[in-house]
Amino acid sequence: MAKRRVSLKDLAAELNVSISTVSRALRNHPDIRAELTREIQELARARNYTPNPLAMGLLRQETHMIGVIVPDLVTHFYASIISGIEYVAKQNDYYILIASSRESFGKELESVQNLLKTRVEGLIVCLSQETNCFDHFDPLINNEIPLVFFDRVCRTDEVPSVVADNTEAARKVTRHFYENGCRRIAFISGPPHLNISQQRYEGYLLGLHDCKLPFDEELVMHCDLSTDDASRITRQLLQLKNIPDAIFGINDTVIFAAMKEIRQTGLTIPNDVALIGFTGEFHSTIVEPSLTAVTHPTFEMGKEAANLFFERISDPTAAPRQIEMKTSLVVRNSSMKKML
Amino acid sequence: MAKRRVSLKDLAAELNVSISTVSRALRNHPDIRAELTREIQELARARNYTPNPLAMGLLRQETHMIGVIVPDLVTHFYASIISGIEYVAKQNDYYILIASSRESFGKELESVQNLLKTRVEGLIVCLSQETNCFDHFDPLINNEIPLVFFDRVCRTDEVPSVVADNTEAARKVTRHFYENGCRRIAFISGPPHLNISQQRYEGYLLGLHDCKLPFDEELVMHCDLSTDDASRITRQLLQLKNIPDAIFGINDTVIFAAMKEIRQTGLTIPNDVALIGFTGEFHSTIVEPSLTAVTHPTFEMGKEAANLFFERISDPTAAPRQIEMKTSLVVRNSSMKKML
DNA sequence: TTGAAAGCGCTAACAG
DNA sequence: CTGTTAGCGCTTTCAA
Secondary structure, three states, X not given: OXXXXXXXXXXXXXXXXXXXXXXXXXXXXXXXXXXXXXXHHHHHHHHOOXXXXXXXXXXXXXXXEEEEEEOOOXXXXXXXXHHXXXXXXXXXXXXXXEEEOOOOHHHHHHHHHHHHHOOOOOEEEOOOOOOOOOHHHHHHHHOOOOEEEEOOOOOOOOOOEEEEOHHXXXXXXXXHXXXXXXXXXXXXXXXXXXXXXXXXXXXXXXXXXXXXOOOOHHHEEEXXXXXXXXXXXXXXXXXXXXXXXXXXXXXXXXXXXXXXXXXXXXXXXXXXXXXXXEOOHHHHHHOOOOOEEEEOOHHHHHHHHHHHHHHHHHXXXXXXXXXXXXXXXXXXXXXXXXXX | OOOOOOOHHHHHHHXXXXXXXXXXXXXXXXXXXXXXXXXHHHHHHHHOOOOOHHHHHHHHOOOOEEEEEEOOOOOHHHHHHHHHHHHHHHHOOOEEEEEEOOOOHHHHHHHHHHHHHOOOOOEEEOOOOOOOOOHHHHHHHHOOOOEEEXXXXXXXXXXXXXXXXXXXXXXHHHHHHHHOOOOOEEEEXXXXXXXXXXXXXXXXXXXXXXXXXXXXXXHEEEOOOOHHHHHHHHHHHHOOOOOOXXXXXXXXHHHHHHHHHHHHXXXXXXXXXXXXXXXXXXXXXHOOOOOEEEEOOHHHHHHHHHHHHHHHHHOOOOOOOEEEEOOEEXXXXXXXXXXX
């Protein structure tokens, strides 16, 4: 470590008063003579004194750190949510410690344990796509250590969470496709154990039902959210004897992989195959055709997650709330078939 | 804070030994009886003991935290570099505290001060685009607190840094344009005080010189790196009486804004205007035409920055090194004019 | 109005 | 081989 910084002791020595006097003066304790107070504060200022957070943390048993675990750092979705969390954290004078599970259960487990070791005051987590067993959160739940899930969630009766209106969003997507002339709507979903897969699937079914479209199981595929797998699955869909005229992709990666694959087959978007994804603003507008997409209020989701966290800090035993965020379907070109 | 966790004291009390015995046993000190050691370690395990990092930090004056300041969190470039930093940090049993300057000098200043207050052991920083005055790093430099810059750097004679081979990369870009038939090559740069603007500009000039192309000052524009400004500037370029037949954009944002703008004007890429950007893998391939781009080894840059940081930790006064990373020009379609 | 002492959890020097 | 003590920086009784 670099040179030791000035401590209360240093200030006290310099002024020939006791440490406690300095401590009090700096916090404007009324007991201390106004003049002395001023003098001490001036010296502190001059010497560039800042309280040592480690000492405070040790004393009060609080670190003012929140651990955040996301499936990856490089996706805009998570980056933006993290921004939202950071925003609220900063307002509460908290810092965030970010860990990435890289979509691996093992790394998620490891991160939970490591962050707890560093004595974060709690965790805000989005599950990795592999996570299918949720016991590793027991130590948090049993010890009343604040925990909040977002987007990909579990144990929602025990843990507060922030999710998108997945079912409703997927239902809207399906209906939008129908209204634009699509009749064979495919859905490329994620791992079946994830709530986002389940809920969007449910919305897809409701949408089909609304439009009185038949359900065809060969149009629903599960993918592991990697580009390769999404490409493979798109190719499979395009090789059906009766290919889909629309594809609904569960996220960024999936829909862009599908887009590339469709183009390579020589089919046109949206006329041969219309496309809608769950994705962010930026990507959707730089591709050609621009992508119709369900947009999450990511920054807001992060803020809400952090808010839930601080609710938890002040009352770790309150009944867990779930916040559902409204998404919006932003219609661009990839879903608008030119009617003949 | 949640329930207090078990401490050495708790373990000691339970076994009727002293705290120091427990402490030693847990660290396998040879002085302690093998049997006692085993017994203590078993209990620690059973009670789920983990050492309190605050206490350790206080004792050793080290927090094992690195502050990282980036211009933004949502750009792939920074996200990926952060991943690299995190990777090395974890290997050294360090954590990173991330702050975003949101390209604002004020926020950068604030972040530097806040992070120092939390007693990070040092900082790894990429300057905000507004940063034109570098005094706020004095407290670090004067107190031998480890500091490393990456990408956008300053005071390189005092502070170790990691940069791309900006000049060389820009030179290659210019020559590549020339070899593909471009003769009026525009350069949309960033704020002129940034090293990346200066060095890429220099490379651009060298490239022109290599190809014996005349320099035309109306083809060089500075932008504030926002989408709006980049669009505005592209429009300006497209309104010249003699419009450019190629545009070289200093980063992601700029080049995609240019791309959109060109399309809206009805011009084609690459035949009317060829395009090359400094950008990441993913974006480049999802657009149509796919984007020829200078690619940074971002993850590696992060790793190198972290390595420099740890060099600094072990010897805060060593002469600062600068590491230059090789970029590569990945040729795709946006720069390949179909020769007539 | 100020100081002395204890304690947060831990390690290390010194005793025994 | 194990215990006692001091101290990292700070707040907070309790005394004066």
